[in-house]
Amino acid sequence: MAIVLGPNQYGKAENRLVTVSRNGSVHTVKDLTVSTSLRGDLADTHLTGDNAKVLATDTQKNTVYAFAKQAPVGEIEDFALRLGRHFVGSQEPITGARILIDEHSWDRIDGHDHSFVQGSNEKRTTAVTVDGSQAWVVSGVRDMVVLKSTGSEFHGYPKDPYTTLKETDDRILATSVTARWRYIGTDADWAKSFAEIRSIMLKTFADKHSLSLQQTLYAMGEAVLNARSEVAEVRLSMPNKHHFLVDLSAFGLENDNEVFYAADRPYGLIEGSILRDDAPEAGLAWSTLPAF
Numbered sequence: 001m002a003i004v005l006g007p008n009q010y011g012k013a014e015n016r017l018v019t020v021s022r023n024g025s026v027h028t029v030k031d032l033t034v035s036t037s038l039r040g041d042l043a044d045t046h047l048t049g050d051n052a053k054v055l056a057t058d059t060q061k062n063t064v065y066a067f068a069k070q071a072p073v074g075e076i077e078d079f080a081l082r083l084g085r086h087f088v089g090s091q092e093p094i095t096g097a098r099i100l101i102d103e104h105s106w107d108r109i110d111g112h113d114h115s116f117v118q119g120s121n122e123k124r125t126t127a128v129t130v131d132g133s134q135a136w137v138v139s140g141v142r143d144m145v146v147l148k149s150t151g152s153e154f155h156g157y158p159k160d161p162y163t164t165l166k167e168t169d170d171r172i173l174a175t176s177v178t179a180r181w182r183y184i185g186t187d188a189d190w191a192k193s194f195a196e197i198r199s200i201m202l203k204t205f206a207d208k209h210s211l212s213l214q215q216t217l218y219a220m221g222e223a224v225l226n227a228r229s230e231v232a233e234v235r236l237s238m239p240n241k242h243h244f245l246v247d248l249s250a251f252g253l254e255n256d257n258e259v260f261y262a263a264d265r266p267y268g269l270i271e272g273s274i275l276r277d278d279a280p281e282a283g284l285a286w287s288t289l290p291a292f
């Protein structure tokens with residue numbers, strides 16, 4: 001029996017980067033959380049502590065900030081590709097890089113040039129993987145919270161000895177969407193693609209009469225793939241944010257689908273991938289990302 005080193009990567013996680021760009025007195029802020037991870041010929045440091053091939057995580061952090069100064073950050077996908085290709089291209093032992101970026105939203109305060117109010121908790125995300133000269137881009141959205149107050153039913157499920165859930169033809173449907181989509185290629189119009197995919201998902205959530213959150217999840221992914229040829233696959237993770245009707249009968253009151261208890265846990269967790277059957281190979285696109 002021999003003990004060997006398995007897959008490994010290392011980097012600086014969650015670098016908080018804020019940039020201000022100025023167009024006269026009108027400022028724009030970009031607020032990012034950037035994580036870098038490098039892979040390659042890294043056995044020595046693990047086995048003997050020889051760090052000759054280890055580009056320090058501190059240097060990786062500095063590179064993020066220096067790159068933000070040296071050229072406009074631009075779209076998060078482009079910034080991640082630049083960083084990943086730089087690490088792989090400039091350090092001989094480093095053969096792969098994984099760059100994760102979350103973009104946090106700031107909204108301009110009405111009519112004001114340089115004051116902002118933090119937006120919702122929703123994040124635009126990207127995960128770029130570079131391996132040698134190849135690269136893969138998976139972008140997405142996290143914590144996109146949506147609710148519809150009708151247009152959702154749930155019935156027809158098996159009733160076993162432990163089933164107490166009542167069937168319903170009118171319930172609240174609410175979820176916090178984590179979506180990731182895998183791009184074909186590395187040169188889409190990232191901003192436009194993101195805006196359109198987000199809007200397709202919202203419209204489908206709203207328009208689709210839902211018989212299950214699973215059906216809604218599939219419809220959202222399907223609509224994205226039907227409309228956006230640059231996307232090969234969509235993965236969705238959607239917690240069912242249950243809203244339970246409160247029993248008001250003790251007070252002689254009838255609850256006509258008006259008063260709910262918003263439970264925060266436990267929650268149903270509905271997850272799935274929707275993809276083209278002729279999609280190009282995923283390669284390393286999803287490697288080290290959660291399955292959904």
Ligand SMILES: O=c1[nH]c(=O)c2[nH]c(=O)[nH]c2[nH]1
Pocket residue numbers: 154165211212213214240268
């Ligand atoms: O849309 C739903 N899917 C389920 O699988 C499920 N299970 C459950 O208890 N409620 C719901 N709702």
